[in-house]
Amino acid sequence: MEVLVCVKRVPAPGAKVPLTEDAQDIDTRHLGFTIGPHEECAVEEAVRLVEAHGGHVTVLAAGPPEVAEQLRYALAMGADRGVLVDTGAAELDPEATAAAVVHAIRTLDAEPFDLVLFGNESADAGHYQVGIRVACELGLPIVGGIKGIDVDGAAGDRLRLRRDVATGVEVYEVPLPTAAAVKEGLNLPRYPTMPGRLKARKAQLLTIPFEPAAGGLRKVRLRQPHDDREAAIVLGHGAAAAPAVVDVLEELGAV
Amino acid sequence: MLLTVVDEQPGSLDTLGMARTIGTPVAAVAFGTAADGAKLADELVKHGVGTLHLISHELLTDYAPEAFGEALAQLIARLRPEGVIATGDDRGAEVMAQAAARARLPLATQCVSVTGGDPWQLTRIRGGGMLLEDAELTAATKLITVAPGAAGAAEISEVRAVDECVVEAFTPELAPELARTRVVARTTRGDGVSLATAEVVVSGGRGVGSAAGYAVLEELAGLLGGAVGCSRVATNNGWRPHSDQVGLTGTKISPKLYIACGISGATQHWVGCMDAAAILAVNTDPEAPMVTRATYAVIGDVHDVLPAVVAEIRARAGPRR
Ligand SMILES: Cc1cc2nc3c(=O)[nH]c(=O)nc-3n(C[C@H](O)[C@H](O)[C@H](O)COP(=O)(O)OP(=O)(O)OC[C@H]3O[C@@H](n4cnc5c(N)ncnc54)[C@H](O)[C@@H]3O)c2cc1C
Numbered sequence: 125m126e127v128l129v130c131v132k133r134v135p136a137p138g139a140k141v142p143l144t145e146d147a148q149d150i151d152t153r154h155l156g157f158t159i160g161p162h163e164e165c166a167v168e169e170a171v172r173l174v175e176a177h178g179g180h181v182t183v184l185a186a187g188p189p190e191v192a193e194q195l196r197y198a199l200a201m202g203a204d205r206g207v208l209v210d211t212g213a214a215e216l217d218p219e220a221t222a223a224a225v226v227h228a229i230r231t232l233d234a235e236p237f238d239l240v241l242f243g244n245e246s247a248d249a250g251h252y253q254v255g256i257r258v259a260c261e262l263g264l265p266i267v268g269g270i271k272g273i274d275v276d277g278a279a280g281d282r283l284r285l286r287r288d289v290a291t292g293v294e295v296y297e298v299p300l301p302t303a304a305a306v307k308e309g310l311n312l313p314r315y316p317t318m319p320g321r322l323k324a325r326k327a328q329l330l331t332i333p334f335e336p337a338a339g340g341l342r343k344v345r346l347r348q349p350h351d352d353r354e355a356a357i358v359l360g361h362g363a364a365a366a367p368a369v370v371d372v373l374e375e376l377g378a379v
Numbered sequence: 380m381l382l383t384v385v386d387e388q389p390g391s392l393d394t395l396g397m398a399r400t401i402g403t404p405v406a407a408v409a410f411g412t413a414a415d416g417a418k419l420a421d422e423l424v425k426h427g428v429g430t431l432h433l434i435s436h437e438l439l440t441d442y443a444p445e446a447f448g449e450a451l452a453q454l455i456a457r458l459r460p461e462g463v464i465a466t467g468d469d470r471g472a473e474v475m476a477q478a479a480a481r482a483r484l485p486l487a488t489q490c491v492s493v494t495g496g497d498p499w500q501l502t503r504i505r506g507g508g509m510l511l512e513d514a515e516l517t518a519a520t521k522l523i524t525v526a527p528g529a530a531g532a533a534e535i536s537e538v539r540a541v542d543e544c545v546v547e548a549f550t551p552e553l554a555p556e557l558a559r560t561r562v563v564a565r566t567t568r569g570d571g572v573s574l575a576t577a578e579v580v581v582s583g584g585r586g587v588g589s590a591a592g593y594a595v596l597e598e599l600a601g602l603l604g605g606a607v608g609c610s611r612v613a614t615n616n617g618w619r620p621h622s623d624q625v626g627l628t629g630t631k632i633s634p635k636l637y638i639a640c641g642i643s644g645a646t647q648h649w650v651g652c653m654d655a656a657a658i659l660a661v662n663t664d665p666e667a668p669m670v671t672r673a674t675y676a677v678i679g680d681v682h683d684v685l686p687a688v689v690a691e692i693r694a695r696a697g698p699r700r
Contacts (some may be wrong), residue, residue, distance in 0.1 A: 137509075137645075137646055138645055138646070138668075139643070139644055139645055139646060139649070139668035140646070141506075141509050141510055141646055143510075150510070161611075161627075161628040162628060217485070218485075218486070219485055222480075247506065247627060247628065247647075248505060248506055249505055249506075249512075250488070250489060250504075250505055250506060250507065251486075251488055252467075252472045252473075252476055252488045252489070252524075253472075253476035253479060253480070253486055253488065256448075256473070256476040256477055256480050257476070257479070257480040259480075260477070260480035260481055261480070265445060265559045265560045266444070266445075266560070267444060267560050268444070268469070268472075268473050268476075269469050269473075288622075289469065289470075290575070291565075291567055291568065292565060292566045292567040292568040293565065293566045293568075294442070294562045294564075294565055295562065295563055295564040295565065295566075296560055296561070296562060296563060297563045298559055298560055299559060307628070308621060308624075308628040308629070309620075309621030309622065309624070309629075312614075312615070312617065312621075339485050340484070340485030340516060340517045340518040340521075341485045341486070341487050341514055341515075341516055342498075342514060342515045342516075342517070343512055343513075343514050344500075344512075344513040344514055344515060345512070345513050346505070346510050346511070346512050346513075347510065347511040347512075347513065348510065348511070349504075349508060349509075349510070349511055351672075353672055353674075355671065356660065356670060356671060356672070356673040356674060356675060356676040357674065357675050357676070358665075358675075358676050358677070358678065359659075359675050359676065359677050360677055360678075361677070361678045361679050362677075362678075362679035362680065362683045362684060362687075363679070363683045363684060363686070363687035364687075365677040365679065365684060365687075366684070366687035366688045366690070366691040367691055369659070369675075369677060369684075369688050369691070370688060370691045370692055370695060372659070372675055373603070373636075373688075373692070376635065376636055376657060377635075378578075378579050378603050378605075378635070378636050379602065379603060379692055379695075379696075
């Protein structure tokens with residue numbers, strides 16, 4: 125099974141989310157970056173599928189050249205090949221991101237993919253549409269919110285996809301080739317091993333430069349949400365606080 | 380004309396209020412049978428909506444994201460509305476993204492406010508509420524989804540009922556292959572208290588220390604009729620299943636009371652619990668962001684504080700509890 129996983133490099137802020145002076149981005153001078161959690165699960169799932177059914181895992185990330193860090197992390201997890209779609213430093217709107225991914229997939233078209241995985245939405249911008257736009261453009265079926273993937277059918281040419289909804293679980297059965305947008309909880313991603321990391325560090329990434337046209341949604345500025353919470357009321361220290369805690373629970377009608 | 384996507388879900392008609400802040404007239408669009416349409420039309424009359432575009436097709440009798448999106452894209456091509464507004468729940472977001480992709484139109488998701496004109500000026504949430512983004516949306520037909528919870532907040536000022544809501548039937552042309560992404564089976568969750576809907580959530584993070592350490596959280600949740608939640612550290616350590624995780628990539632909850640035990644309050648966790656009516660933080664660190672942003676705090680070790688709270692509740696309930 126040839127699997128492509130599209131991942132995004134996202135900042136990993138702590139309790140505060142500092143902004144740049146021009147309010148165009150998160151100020152990441154003092155922050156680390158990570159693969160979006162949904163996409164990390166997508167990489168894990170792809171590696172497991174290929175371990176079980178054979179084939180290769182390709183990871184693709186569009187963004188500035190620094191996305192190489194996240195591609196190498198995915199390689200260390202067990203992906204076979206990394207594709208860096210260099211779209212420059214500025215954040216792309218979702219139509220432009222989709223165009224960049226489509227362009228790269230078409231460039232790689234020598235070996236068509238059986239399965240293309242996306243995260244359901246990116247952890248930072250959260251546009252909820254890039255995977256669907258790419259699948260649509262490529263004529264692939266896609267279902268979002270996926271938390272379970274099983275290879276199905278005698279010929280192994282179908283996938284059984286599960287997703288959580290408010291009332292329970294919905295099941296879909298889609299023919300390959302297909303796309304799916306997955307969510308964290310699909311699996312528990314592995315930590316890369318030391319040999320995996322060493323191999324990933326030396327791996328050659330395929331770079332595809334691309335300058336997509338802007339779409340119809342234009343970011344003007346980012347803002348911190350208004351927070352007018354008052355300081356917490358400290359009920360006490362240690363076990364001695366228990367009576368005060370239960371007073372509050374009673375007041376709130378919780379007991 | 381603006382189109383608002385509606386269904387029978389409670390709160391679905393809230394988006395009408397948001398639509399009216401953008402412009403008029405506002406018409407509704409829904410998927411379903413003639414009987415569904417008639418029922419919805421009765422409701423829409425009270426909300427001052429005079430037209431319901433009812434999309435019906437045999438491929439649409441059960442949820443199918445591609446078929447729903449294609450059908451909506453075809454209706455957009457037919458009516459050429461100024462904009463289409465839908466609820467940003469999982470399904471609403473998926474259908475709108477499908478429609479946007481097929482109609483080759485931009486889509487702004489997770490919007491909390493919109494001002495009409497050309498372009499539309501809007502504010503959307505990013506990172507589950509970590510940041511706000513002011514943006515401009517330029518398109519022949521502007522597509523937006525409303526962040527869950529934001530529509531209900533919009534002022535619904537003096538909606539005048541109309542005499543009649545006319546149902547305009549629309550039958551899209553759908554290729555049979557679109558049935559490939561239709562729901563084929565469903566399982567229904569049991570009745571127990573669920574994290575998403577519990578009124579009290581007792582949640583634990585790294586400070587709980589181990590999987591076994593959650594026993595006292597379970598006990599407290601049981602006494603309060605609540606559910607147990609956790610942070611991503613607990614999930615990643617294998618202490619709790621991901622279905623317990625609160626936050627950006629877990630579940631976003633709004634209980635009456637959130638008890639955060641040994642959780643530091645990283646933004647990705649905070650955005651999942653910040654809509655709780657009250658937050659009680661239990662933490663050894665008085666400077667932890669969860670402690671400073673909570674309503675109430677106890678400074679101390681989870682495993683000292685919680686057993687004492689459980690004992691106090693039992694003592695007040697009397698000897699038989
Ligand atoms: C893209 C992205 C998405 C994410 N999504 C989520 C998400 O959905 N949900 C989520 O939770 N996190 C998420 N995270 C992770 C998040 O950034 C934090 O790493 C995580 O929430 C921290 O978990 P924690 O508070 O349990 O651990 P820590 O941050 O390590 O905090 C532990 C706290 O416990 C206190 N403590 C220690 N011992 C005790 C004790 N004995 N008694 C009482 N208190 C004690 C400490 O003082 C500290 O405040 C995400 C991160 C990224 C980058």
